[in-house]
Amino acid sequence: MRVVLADDSVLLREGIRSLLGDEGLEVVGEAGDASELLTLVAQTRPDIAVVDIRMPPTHTVEGIEAARTIRSEFPETSVLLLSQYVESEYVMDLLTNGAGGLGYLLKDRVADIDEFIDTLHRVADGGSAIDPSVVSRMVSRPHPGKRPIDDLSTREREVLALMAEGRSNRAIGATLFLGERTVEAHIRSIFLKLGLHPEPEDHRRVLAVLEHLEANAT
Structure with missing residues (x-):
């Protein structure tokens, strides 16, 4: 599986890159903002993009807008959104255009390596995943x-x-x-x-x- 990471936290990106590498997954690019992410997706055509919802410059919905663009222009690339907080309205907004190849997890969930890797595979294979905290x-x-x-x-x-x-x-x-x-x-x-x-x-x-x-x- 080929993965692109997008988060303005270099520390978090490096942590996820190391985790994915240990699991035999290839990180083909890293981005610190939405614009850089879209350029990387266009260049590398990854299987999945792991995207922080809140990125520069406003730290509001840049990740959501980037996910919407990826799903429209690069439908072969799945998207797994990460968020620090439960933001259910964003989940609903994206799901209305189809749930296949879309996931949404809280960042705390990354610490559960088995669950995180399972979610990556499921979403990359065209499935969907919504964080249990959001559902609850x-x-x-x-x-x-x-x-x-x-x-x-x-x-x-x-x-x-x-x-x-x-x-x-x-x-x-x-x-x-x-x-x-x-x-x-x-x-x-x-x-x-x-x-x-x-x-x-x-x-x-x-x-x-x-x-x-x-x-x-x-």
Whole structure:
């Protein structure tokens, strides 16, 4: 896997570069701002770009804007966004244009090497991953009025939250101590309750996740 890193912290970049090197992944370029990142992506065409959301000059949404450009102009390059804080509105903004090849993790999650590497591979392979802290925060918010998602059982909500993290049916089963067939039954029930009629499985999973996030966003 070929990776480009973008963060204005040289120390963090070097730490991730060392970590990825130890895992046999190749870092083909490093950038300290969004402009440099886009130039590197155009030149190296990496499998994935690991991008800090807040970069110079304003330290607000430079990483988000760069991710949007990469997904539009270089769709073969996946994007894993890193953030110091839970910024769920940015997740929703990007997911509305498709979740494939997109990940969002808090920087603290990098310390869990196995999870970080697994997320990199999943996103680079066209999957998606959303930090569990973001999902938990959205699920816990109270909302007035009744919506289709309110009809989900507690177990179905747990399954949907893990879907939002990009977990496969097997991984969901392992986390919840359920068989794959049971997980599949829960997912069929989720699709039915959310009114997601038969379409390609991946597309319905993304739509279900979007429904989940929209229902729990501010």
